[in-house]
Amino acid sequence: MVEQAASGTNLRKKLQRTVRRKKIEAVGLTTPLFCVMLIFYFVPIGLMFYRSIDNSQMREILPATAKAIQQWDGEGLPGEPAYAAMVADMKHAYPNRTLARAGRRLNFDLVGFYSLLLKSGRKVSRLGGPPYKAALIKLDKKWGDPRYWKVLKRGLKNTTLIYLLAALDFRYNDNNRIVGVPDNQAIYRSIIARTIYISLSVTLLCLVIGFPIAYYMATATPRTRNILMILLLLVFWTSLLVRTLSWIVVLQKKGVVNSLLLSSGLVSHPLNLVFNRIGVYIAMTHVLLPFMVLPLYSVMRGIPPHYVRAARSLGATSIVAFIRVYIPQTKAGIGAGSLIVFIQALGYYITPALVGGPKDQMLSYFVAFFVNERVNWSMASALGVMLLVLTGSFYLIFGRRVGITNIKLG
Amino acid sequence: MTTDDFHVRFNRVQKSYDGVTLVVKDLNLNIGKGEFVTMLGPSGSGKTTCLMMLAGFEAPTQGEIVFNGRPINNIPPHKRGIGMVFQNYALFPHMTVAENLAFPLQVRRMSKSETAQKVRRALDMVQMGEFGDRYPAQLSGGQQQRIALVRALVFDPELVLMDEPLGALDKQLREKMQYEIRHIHEQLGVTVVYVTHDQSEALTMSDRIAVFNDGVIQQLASPNDLYERPENSFVAQFIGENNELNGTVVSLNDGIAQVTLDNGEQVFALAVTVEEPDKPALLSIRPERVVINPDETGAAHTIEGHVHELIYLGDHIRCRMTVGGNEQFIVKVPNAANNRRLVVGEHVRVGWTAEDCRAFATLQ
Numbered sequence: 001m002v003e004q005a006a007s008g009t010n011l012r013k014k015l016q017r018t019v020r021r022k023k024i025e026a027v028g029l030t031t032p033l034f035c036v037m038l039i040f041y042f043v044p045i046g047l048m049f050y051r052s053i054d055n056s057q058m059r060e061i062l063p064a065t066a067k068a069i070q071q072w073d074g075e076g077l078p079g080e081p082a083y084a085a086m087v088a089d090m091k092h093a094y095p096n097r098t099l100a101r102a103g104r105r106l107n108f109d110l111v112g113f114y115s116l117l118l119k120s121g122r123k124v125s126r127l128g129g130p131p132y133k134a135a136l137i138k139l140d141k142k143w144g145d146p147r148y149w150k151v152l153k154r155g156l157k158n159t160t161l162i163y164l165l166a167a168l169d170f171r172y173n174d175n176n177r178i179v180g181v182p183d184n185q186a187i188y189r190s191i192i193a194r195t196i197y198i199s200l201s202v203t204l205l206c207l208v209i210g211f212p213i214a215y216y217m218a219t220a221t222p223r224t225r226n227i228l229m230i231l232l233l234l235v236f237w238t239s240l241l242v243r244t245l246s247w248i249v250v251l252q253k254k255g256v257v258n259s260l261l262l263s264s265g266l267v268s269h270p271l272n273l274v275f276n277r278i279g280v281y282i283a284m285t286h287v288l289l290p291f292m293v294l295p296l297y298s299v300m301r302g303i304p305p306h307y308v309r310a311a312r313s314l315g316a317t318s319i320v321a322f323i324r325v326y327i328p329q330t331k332a333g334i335g336a337g338s339l340i341v342f343i344q345a346l347g348y349y350i351t352p353a354l355v356g357g358p359k360d361q362m363l364s365y366f367v368a369f370f371v372n373e374r375v376n377w378s379m380a381s382a383l384g385v386m387l388l389v390l391t392g393s394f395y396l397i398f399g400r401r402v403g404i405t406n407i408k409l410g
Numbered sequence: 411m412t413t414d415d416f417h418v419r420f421n422r423v424q425k426s427y428d429g430v431t432l433v434v435k436d437l438n439l440n441i442g443k444g445e446f447v448t449m450l451g452p453s454g455s456g457k458t459t460c461l462m463m464l465a466g467f468e469a470p471t472q473g474e475i476v477f478n479g480r481p482i483n484n485i486p487p488h489k490r491g492i493g494m495v496f497q498n499y500a501l502f503p504h505m506t507v508a509e510n511l512a513f514p515l516q517v518r519r520m521s522k523s524e525t526a527q528k529v530r531r532a533l534d535m536v537q538m539g540e541f542g543d544r545y546p547a548q549l550s551g552g553q554q555q556r557i558a559l560v561r562a563l564v565f566d567p568e569l570v571l572m573d574e575p576l577g578a579l580d581k582q583l584r585e586k587m588q589y590e591i592r593h594i595h596e597q598l599g600v601t602v603v604y605v606t607h608d609q610s611e612a613l614t615m616s617d618r619i620a621v622f623n624d625g626v627i628q629q630l631a632s633p634n635d636l637y638e639r640p641e642n643s644f645v646a647q648f649i650g651e652n653n654e655l656n657g658t659v660v661s662l663n664d665g666i667a668q669v670t671l672d673n674g675e676q677v678f679a680l681a682v683t684v685e686e687p688d689k690p691a692l693l694s695i696r697p698e699r700v701v702i703n704p705d706e707t708g709a710a711h712t713i714e715g716h717v718h719e720l721i722y723l724g725d726h727i728r729c730r731m732t733v734g735g736n737e738q739f740i741v742k743v744p745n746a747a748n749n750r751r752l753v754v755g756e757h758v759r760v761g762w763t764a765e766d767c768r769a770f771a772t773l774q
C-alpha cells in the first residue's frame with residue numbers, strides 16, 4: 001500500500017514537471033506576440049478608454065476650486081471658501097491662458113460659461129480683498145446662479161461622462177440629469193445608424209456578388225481556380241489608396257464608365273457615380289469582396305458533390321437541390337464572410353472619405369475630424385469607444401452564432 | 411423473356427471521361443424486375459461509372475440505357491425515380507433524420523400527413539423509430555447506413571442503386587447489414603443494383619453477379635455458377651481461392667483435356683476455353699476440391715505433392731505444398747476423424763476429378 005502511494009506521488013511529480021516544462025515553452029514562444037499585442041493594441045485601447053472619460057485637466061487649471069467645492073453639498077450656493085478659491089485660480093489661470101480652455105470645456109455643459117470665465121478672469125485682478133462671494137456676484141450675477149456652481153462641481157471631478165454622452169447625443173441638464181440634446185444639435189446617433197446601414201448594405205452586396213464567384217471557384221478546374229484566386233488576391237497587393245483613387249478615375253463624370261454609357265446611348269447625361277453614396281458602395285464592395293469570397297470558398301471546397309447528387313437522385317430539381325441542400329451547408333461561410341466584411345466596413349475611413357460626399361461619412365471620419373481639426377482628443381476617444389463597442393457587440397452576438405472560429409481563410 | 415421484359419437494359423454502352431481511354435467498353439447487361447444484381451470487380455474497373463450512368467449523373471459516350479422499356483439517356487436524374495445509396499451515405503448534415511427521409515417526399519409534393527406516416531414507417535422498418543429528431547452526425551456508422559438505405563427507398567422507387575454501401579462498416583456490422591438489405595429487398599420486391607469489391611458480400615447477397623474487369627463484364631452468372639463454373643481465368647482467380655497450374659494441352663476428348671504440366675506430369679481437366687491441342691493452358695482448382703491420398707476410384711488421376719506448411723484452422727487444415735511445379739499450391743484438408751495427420755516434409759499423392767479442374771486458354 002505504502003509503496004504504491006509513494007510511487008503514486010512520484011508519478012504525479014514527474015507529470016507535473018513535464019507539464020511545467022511544456023507551459024514554460026508555450027509562454028516563451030508566445031511572449032513576443034503578447035508583448036506586441038500589449039504595446040500596440042491593448043495599451044492604446046486602454047488609453048483611448050481613459051481619454052474618453054479623463055477630466056484631470058480641469059483640476060489642474062482650477063486646483064483650489066476643485067478642492068474647495070468638494071466641501072459644498074450642492075444645495076443653493078457654496079460658501080465663501082469656494083468663491084475665494086475660484087478667485088485665486090482665476091488670477092493664476094487667466095494670465096496662463098488656460099482659463100479659456102476650462103471655459104470651453106464648461107460651455108459644453110452650460111452655454112455662457114466661457115464668456116463668464118473670460119470676463120471674470122479679465123477683471124479678477126482688480127478685485128479687492130475678501131470676502132469674495134459678494135464681490136464676484138457683483139462682478140457678474142451669474143456667479144449667484146446655482147446652476148453654474150453645479151456644473152462647476154461636476155466639471156471638476158476626476159472623470160466625466162460628457163464626451164461619451166455627447167457621442168450618443170446625450171448631455172447633462174441644469175439639474176444634473178442626463179437628457180437628449182435638442183434635435184437640431186443631435187448628429188452622432190444618425191451617424192452611427194448611417195455607419196451600420198452602409199456596412200450592412202456593403203455586406204449584402206459582397207454576399208450577392210461573392211457567392212457566385214466562390215461557387216464558381218469551388219467547382220472550377222484547378223487551373224481556372226488558380227487564375228481566379230490570383231485575380232482575387234491581386235486586390236491585396238495594391239494599396240487601398242491606389243484602389244480607391246482609381247475608382248474616382250473610373251467613375252467620375254468624364255470617367256470610363258460614363259463615357260461608355262454615353263457613347264452607347266444608354267444615358268443622355270453623365271451619371272453621378274462618385275462623391276456620393278453610390279461611389280461609397282462601389283468602392284467599399286470592391287475592397288471588401290475578397291473577405292467574403294475566401295471564407296465562402298473555403299467552406300464550399302469542403303462540400304463534397306455527392307450531397308447535391310443525392311438530392312437529385314431523391315427527386316429534387318437542380319434548383320431545389322441547390323437551395324435546400326447546398327446553400328444551407330455554406331451557412332458557416334456566409335456567416336463568417338458577412339461578419340468579417342461587416343466589421344471591417346464599420347471602421348472604414350479612407351474610402352468613404354475619398355469617394356463619398358458629406359452625407360456619406362462614417363463614424364471613423366469623425367474620429368479623425370476631432371483629432372485633426374478640433375484637436376479634441378476626448379471627443380475623438382469617445383467616438384472611438386463607440387465604434388469599438390459597436391464592433392465588439394456585433395462580434396459577440398453573431399460571431400458565436402456563425403462559429404467564426406471554425407473558419408480558415410484560403 | 412423478350413428484351414422489353416427486362417427492367418434495366420444496358421445496350422452496347424461505352425463511356426470515356428477523357429476522350430482517349432474507354433472506362434466502360436461495350437457493356438451489355440439485362441436486369442430483370444425484382445432482381446438483385448451485383449457488380450463485382452477490382453478497383454477502377456468501371457463499376458461506379460456504370461451506376462452513375464444509370465442514375466443519370468454521367469452520360470454514356472455511346473449506347474443506350476433502357477429502364478422500364480424506355481431509353482433514359484436524356485432524362486435528368488430527378489425524373490428517373492431511381493433510389494441511390496452512396497458509399498459515404500450522403501445524409502444531409504443540416505437536416506434531422508426525419509427531415510432527410512421527408513426530403514424526397516416533399517419534393518414530390520406529398521401531403522404533410524402522408525409524409526409523416528411514410529417517414530414513420532420507414533424508420534420502423536429499420537428499427538430506428540426514436541431517432542427521427544437526431545442529426546446524422548449524432549448517429550453511429552451503422553445507423554447512418556440504415557437511414558441512407560431507407561431514404562433511398564422511402565419514395566417507393568422500383569430500382570435502387572447501392573455503391574459499396576457497407577464499405578465503411580466493420581466486419582460484423584457488415585454481415586448484419588447484408589442480411590438486413592437482403593431482407594428488405596425480399597420484402598419490397600425492388601430491383602437492386604449493388605456495387606461491391608468484396609466477393610463474399612457479392613456471393614451471399616446476389617441473385618446474379620456481374621464480374622467487371624477493365625470496363626468489360628467478364629461473366630454474369632448466379633453466385634453458384636460463378637464459383638463452380640468460372641468462364642475465364644480472370645473470374646476463376648477473382649472469385650474465391652484458386653490454385654493455378656501451367657501446362658500444355660495434349661489432346662481433347664469429349665470436353666476433357668489431357669494436359670502435360672510444366673514439370674512433365676499428366677492431368678485431366680475440363681476444357682472451358684481451350685479449343686485445340688498443343689496450346690498452352692492454365693488450370694485452376696479450388697483448394698477444397700483437392701483430395702489427399704485419394705482411393706483411385708474417386709479421382710481421375712493422382713500426382714505428387716510435397717508438404718511445406720500446415721496451418722491449423724479448426725474445421726480444416728490449410729496445407730501449402732508443391733504440386734506440378736507450383737510451390738504455393740494450397741489444399742484444404744477437412745478436420746475429419748478418419749483423416750490421417752499430415753507431416754511437414756512428407757510426400758503425398760494428390761488428386762481431383764477432371765470436372766473440378768478447369769482449363770483455360772492462355773495467350774502465350
Ligand SMILES: Nc1ncnc2c1ncn2[C@@H]1O[C@H](COP(=O)(O)OP(=O)(O)OP(=O)(O)O)[C@@H](O)[C@H]1O
Nearest residue numbers: 427428433451452453454455456457458459460607
Ligand atoms: N469523373 C471522372 N473523370 C475522369 N476519370 C474518371 C472519373 N471517374 C472515374 N474515372 C476513371 O474511370 C475509371 C473507372 O472508375 P470507377 O469509379 O467507375 O471505378 P470503380 O470500379 O467504381 O472502382 P472502385 O472499386 O475503386 O470504386 C478509373 O480509372 C477512374 O480513374
Ligand SMILES: [Mg+2]
Nearest residue numbers: 457458459573
Ligand atoms: Mg467505385
